[in-house]
Amino acid sequence: MKLVLPNPGLEDRIPSYEDLDRMEKEEAGDRPKWDNKAQYILTCVGFCIGIGNVWRFPYLCQSHGGGAFLIPYVILLVLEGMPLLLLEFAIGQRLRKGSVGVWRAISPYLTGVGVASMLVSLLIGLYYNTLIAWILWYLFNSFQSPLPWAQCPLNDNGTGFVPECQRSSAVDYYFYRVTLNSSASIVDSGGIHWPIVLCLLAAWTVMCVCYIRGIGTSGKAVYVTAILPYIVLAIFLIRGLTLKGALSGIKFLFTPDVDELMKPTTWLDAGAQVFYAFSLAWGGLISFSSYNPVHNNCMQDAVILSAITGLTSIYAATVTYTIIGFRATEKYDSCISDNIMTLLNAFELPEDSISTSNYDAAFNHLNSSSPDIILALDIKICDLQTLLSEGVEGTGLAFIVFTEAITQMPGSPAWSVLFFIMLLCLGISTLFGNIEGVVVPLKDLNMLPQKWPQEALTGVTCAVAFVISLLFAQHSGIYWVTLFDNFAGSVPLLTIGFFEMIAVVYIYGIDRFNEDLEFMVGYKPSIFWQVTWRFISPLIVLVILVFYLVTQVQEELTYLVWDPNSEEFPTLASVPYPSWINALIFLLAGVPSLAVPVYALCRLVFICSQSALIAATFNYIILYMRCQEATPVYSSTLMLVWCFWALTMHYKYSDGRCRATN
Amino acid sequence: MLEKILVLLCLPSALAQHLCTPGASDGYKVRLSIKTALGDQAYVWNENEMFLFRATLAFAMRTHFNGQMYNVSNIVVCDETPRVSFWFVVTSPLDTSTLVDRKDVEEAVRKSRNRINSAFLLTDKTLEFIGIAPTLAAPVYPDPPPWLIVFGVVMGAVGAGIIILLVTSVLQKKRKKNEKSEGEDDEEDTRVKTVENGTASDGVYNMSFSDDERFTKM
Numbered sequence: 001m002k003l004v005l006p007n008p009g010l011e012d013r014i015p016s017y018e019d020l021d022r023m024e025k026e027e028a029g030d031r032p033k034w035d036n037k038a039q040y041i042l043t044c045v046g047f048c049i050g051i052g053n054v055w056r057f058p059y060l061c062q063s064h065g066g067g068a069f070l071i072p073y074v075i076l077l078v079l080e081g082m083p084l085l086l087l088e089f090a091i092g093q094r095l096r097k098g099s100v101g102v103w104r105a106i107s108p109y110l111t112g113v114g115v116a117s118m119l120v121s122l123l124i125g126l127y128y129n130t131l132i133a134w135i136l137w138y139l140f141n142s143f144q145s146p147l148p149w150a151q152c153p154l155n156d157n158g159t160g161f162v163p164e165c166q167r168s169s170a171v172d173y174y175f176y177r178v179t180l181n182s183s184a185s186i187v188d189s190g191g192i193h194w195p196i197v198l199c200l201l202a203a204w205t206v207m208c209v210c211y212i213r214g215i216g217t218s219g220k221a222v223y224v225t226a227i228l229p230y231i232v233l234a235i236f237l238i239r240g241l242t243l244k245g246a247l248s249g250i251k252f253l254f255t256p257d258v259d260e261l262m263k264p265t266t267w268l269d270a271g272a273q274v275f276y277a278f279s280l281a282w283g284g285l286i287s288f289s290s291y292n293p294v295h296n297n298c299m300q301d302a303v304i305l306s307a308i309t310g311l312t313s314i315y316a317a318t319v320t321y322t323i324i325g326f327r328a329t330e331k332y333d334s335c336i337s338d339n340i341m342t343l344l345n346a347f348e349l350p351e352d353s354i355s356t357s358n359y360d361a362a363f364n365h366l367n368s369s370s371p372d373i374i375l376a377l378d379i380k381i382c383d384l385q386t387l388l389s390e391g392v393e394g395t396g397l398a399f400i401v402f403t404e405a406i407t408q409m410p411g412s413p414a415w416s417v418l419f420f421i422m423l424l425c426l427g428i429s430t431l432f433g434n435i436e437g438v439v440v441p442l443k444d445l446n447m448l449p450q451k452w453p454q455e456a457l458t459g460v461t462c463a464v465a466f467v468i469s470l471l472f473a474q475h476s477g478i479y480w481v482t483l484f485d486n487f488a489g490s491v492p493l494l495t496i497g498f499f500e501m502i503a504v505v506y507i508y509g510i511d512r513f514n515e516d517l518e519f520m521v522g523y524k525p526s527i528f529w530q531v532t533w534r535f536i537s538p539l540i541v542l543v544i545l546v547f548y549l550v551t552q553v554q555e556e557l558t559y560l561v562w563d564p565n566s567e568e569f570p571t572l573a574s575v576p577y578p579s580w581i582n583a584l585i586f587l588l589a590g591v592p593s594l595a596v597p598v599y600a601l602c603r604l605v606f607i608c609s610q611s612a613l614i615a616a617t618f619n620y621i622i623l624y625m626r627c628q629e630a631t632p633v634y635s636s637t638l639m640l641v642w643c644f645w646a647l648t649m650h651y652k653y654s655d656g657r658c659r660a661t662n
Numbered sequence: 663m664l665e666k667i668l669v670l671l672c673l674p675s676a677l678a679q680h681l682c683t684p685g686a687s688d689g690y691k692v693r694l695s696i697k698t699a700l701g702d703q704a705y706v707w708n709e710n711e712m713f714l715f716r717a718t719l720a721f722a723m724r725t726h727f728n729g730q731m732y733n734v735s736n737i738v739v740c741d742e743t744p745r746v747s748f749w750f751v752v753t754s755p756l757d758t759s760t761l762v763d764r765k766d767v768e769e770a771v772r773k774s775r776n777r778i779n780s781a782f783l784l785t786d787k788t789l790e791f792i793g794i795a796p797t798l799a800a801p802v803y804p805d806p807p808p809w810l811i812v813f814g815v816v817m818g819a820v821g822a823g824i825i826i827l828l829v830t831s832v833l834q835k836k837r838k839k840n841e842k843s844e845g846e847d848d849e850e851d852t853r854v855k856t857v858e859n860g861t862a863s864d865g866v867y868n869m870s871f872s873d874d875e876r877f878t879k880m
Binding site for chain 2: 136137141143144146148151153159160161195205206213217345348349351455
């Protein structure tokens with residue numbers, strides 16, 4: 001298909017093949033470069049493999065039919081994730097600029113795509129680093145035995161535990177009260193919680209030092225942050241498999257339920273997860289790829305990265321569910337023991353008359369003989385399946401379920417330190433890509449001066465981001481994090497990804513893109529890539545986006561709060577958002593998504609050269625003053641002349657050269 | 663005569679026995695979970711163990727009421743079950759028909775709870791006095807909190823890292839500047855030579871060869 005939108009001046013904005021070869025030979029320019037291919041691959045792997053692989057994918061896998069979920073996941077990985085990945089790699093390598101530079105080179109009207117990427121990266125980076133701050137808090141507190149979340153604090157007279165802790169659990173209390181001191185609603189800000197401020201400071205300072213010279217320092221740091229999680233996961237896998245109940249967890253995870261494949265939500269969730277897993281549309285991948293040598297085989301890289309991401313997700317899910325299975329089995333066993341003890345105490349039976357093996361038989365016998373006593377006892381129902389499926393997503397998984405499981409493992413401080421170091425490395429390596437996607441566009445858009453050294457750019461960005469992220473250090477911080485997570489990181493990314501594909505395929509030109517790949521890699525991309533780039537991937541992303549918008553608009557906006565005064569305590573209560581949240585959601589989700597069309601529209605309407613506008617107006621005023629006694633015919637002719645002049649100036653400078661800073 | 667003495671001896675205990683009833687207002691229920699606590703090494707609950715319990719409780723009463731001579735006979739036990747649970751009441755040593763007040767018994771047990779537990783190799787959870795809540799061991803909070811120490815270490819390391827990196831990049835820039843200025847001087851010399859000696863298109867005229875020519879001619 002030869003459908004390409006007209007794009008004048010494209011040749012002037014992008015380096016030609018001769019330029020690229022010459023730049024390659026001379027190693028001209030002060031653009032940073034990767035020390036070796038391994039650094040590049042590790043940085044991309046670290047960027048793609050994030051905390052979401054540990055705490056989002058396993059939950060999706062288990063709730064959408066276990067092993068059967070892998071089918072839509074792999075299909076969408078290949079049809080949606082891989083083509084967009086190769087697109088970002090190739091366009092960055094070819095045009096050798098960051099995300100704003102690349103889109104501006106393709107067409108100045110598309111600068112909005114780069115701006116949107118930058119905004120999304122900034123918003124995501126703010127709340128992501130808050131999660132890192134929480135992980136740091138838990139890491140700092142893991143260097144003591146017993147772990148502080150293993151036991152509730154005592155009440156005043158020392159005979160029992162604090163009631164809030166008694167009603168929920170020690171780990172819940174530690175997360176919501178001690179760590180966050182969360183208020184009961186997002187409106188109730190409650191002031192700043194200073195331990196979190198310190199942890200935020202630590203998080204941003206660590207980011208600053210790792211990225212202080214750009215990829216020069218972060219490229220060294222990824223050797224640790226990208227490889228260490230795999231080692232720790234292996235250690236946890238070995239430990240997990242030796243724990244009681246691990247296999248029931250794995251069985252629960254992978255038991256296929258083929259009926260789930262019929263539901264559209266399964267496919268939608270799989271598509272969304274693939275999209276977020278690859279960190280597409282953040283702008284970081286384009287930047288990283290632009291530091292590569294011109295003839296780097298980006299097609300191979302895209303396939304390798306897709307395979308690594310898919311396999312790591314499954315690997316992390318397995319490890320996670322061994323630990324979840326262990327915890328669920330422990331809780332089940334203690335539930336049964338408690339019930340046995342209650343029955344023994346009520347019926348004054350000797351201790352070993354009821355054991356776990358004959359519990360059911362004994363219970364039924366007692367129930368039939370004296371049901372009224374049984375009823376009064378309030379025996380809890382112990383169900384392993386319920387325990388396996390409770391609270392296993394997001395922050396709940398890491399800070400509540402896993403921490404509880406770790407307290408029951410012998411040598412818990414060591415396991416806790418290992419676990420949180422792993423989460424820290426996963427998060428930091430993702431943030432490298434994030435901060436790249438913020439700093440480089442800010443430089444390209446001239447919001448930060450070009451002359452500043454990389455150290456100053458990183459320092460300023462981190463300092464400003466730290467001040468803004470103090471928003472999350474309030475007592476209502478967790479609700480803000482959830483808000484950002486739901487709205488800043490969902491719809492805008494899908495929108496930007498869609499526009500990226502349209503831009504490259506239909507505005508840059510798929511034929512030109514194929515030739516570029518042939519020049520860089522040595523052979524033209526196969527029919528698989530052609531079909532996916534042109535139709536399949538944009539269609540999939542569009543479908544997911546539309547469904548997402550439709551479901552979001554229909555739902556009432558509610559969020560979960562930790563409210564000791566609510567009736568459902570200790571379960572999180574669902575309360576509606578206040579009315580001003582709509583404006584905030586528009587800021588988070590609407591502004592980045594709309595940045596693309598709005599920027600293009602503004603550029604179309606404005607005559608880009610202010611000097612051309614001034615000259616045109618001046619011209620008109622002179623003409624008008626000369627012909628003040630002119631008849632309407634003359635003044636309308638003058639008007640037409642002015643319009644013609646203005647349009648000529650507009651089209652003459654529409655390739656963006658009129659801006660002095662371009 | 664002997665019978666009378668026997669009756670007189672049995673009478674107080676018989677009298678005292680009727681004071682102990684399950685649900686007595688001044689009595690407490692005790693529950694032991696020996697197998698849960700000790701597993702394979704659990705001992706069998708028998709009369710001797712009961713005697714030890716009564717003796718330990720008498721010890722607790724004596725410790726609390728300094729001076730009053732409580733004896734094993736002052737601890738009256740009833741309603742033993744196979745669960746190993748029973749009720750007990752404490753009679754006053756001065757008058758075996760009156761019971762010691764509930765609160766006093768509670769105080770005495772609380773004070774010596776540790777000793778009572780260790781006599782039976784049990785814990786607060788496995789030797790329960792129903793109605794007497796155990797005073798829980800307070801979790802130890804070391805001061806300064808350990809997390810601040812780790813935080814300080816991390817921040818110190820990171821701060822040192824930033825300073826080192828900044829200093830090395832400033833030094834590198836200075837070195838580059840010096841090299842650049844030296845390199846520029848050399849370039850200028852060769853350029854000057856080219857202009858003076860060689861023709862524009864032929865490149866640099868090498869002075870050393872022309873010198874040799876003069877000597878060889880000689």
